[in-house]
Amino acid sequence: MKLKYIFTLLGVMLLGLTSCGKKDAPETNPFVGTQWERTATETNSTGAFQVTTVTTEEIHFVDDSHISYQASVKVTSEDGTINKEGERNKTELTYVHKGAIATSNVTVAENEKVHHIKFTFTIDGSKQKLTLVASSEGEKDDIRIFTRKK
Template sequence: MKLKYIFMFLGVMLLGLTACGKKDTPEPSNKNPFAGTKWERVQKPTVEADISEIISYELQFIDDSRLVILTDAKDVAKDGSIIKQYPTLKEETTYTYEGLVATVITHEIENDKQITHKVSLTMDAAKQKITATSTEMKEGDKPEIFTRKK
């Protein structure tokens, strides 16, 4: 009888130890939801009746503050063959975040004046889409939607 209780006690202890794994502990709420993720958006405006231009954008959040934006463009014939492939544009910038909203502020010189661009990237609660809105958007402009790649 004692042996039965000893094995039952050891079984409960073993079950208790395996049930309390690292995955059960909640992650801190201040963890950056953007860091290490990749997002993409593909745009297919028609240039001519037989040629389409396909533009793809990829956002790569490297860490807590660095962001890489890759832009690919190509002209495609109606049958799907590539007519012209343009070089990939790579832009590196920084971002800040608060909760599920990242903010990217860039500056450029245009006509000897500094122009500031501010883009807000809002992640949905499911963390599968990002909506990009800009301070330069006009009324009626639709925000750009990026889907999660990684």
């Protein structure tokens, strides 16, 4: 009789362990709360003058469906004099994700033209690099690599 109860108990435990597989667990969003940064430096010569432009971009995945984006620009002369410095307004977008890929679609009106832009964000396996691909109809894709800030 005791043997029957032991096998019943083992059977129930085994059934409990196998019924809650990995597929049953809710999918977590790897983007939530992450912050990313990219700094690009460009040097241009205009006649006798050389100017350096440093652009810093930041992306923050605020929650399960919202992104904030902000960029700052600093232009300096050869001698280190700051010619121009400023931040762009913070932009908020919505996004959807599936695994390590998130997408956001934006419509922008510029010079009486309407542009539909699709942003695709991909996190690498180590979760330390974010690749952003911006696609627009008829234009070459813009690819930018961000590193994890937080």
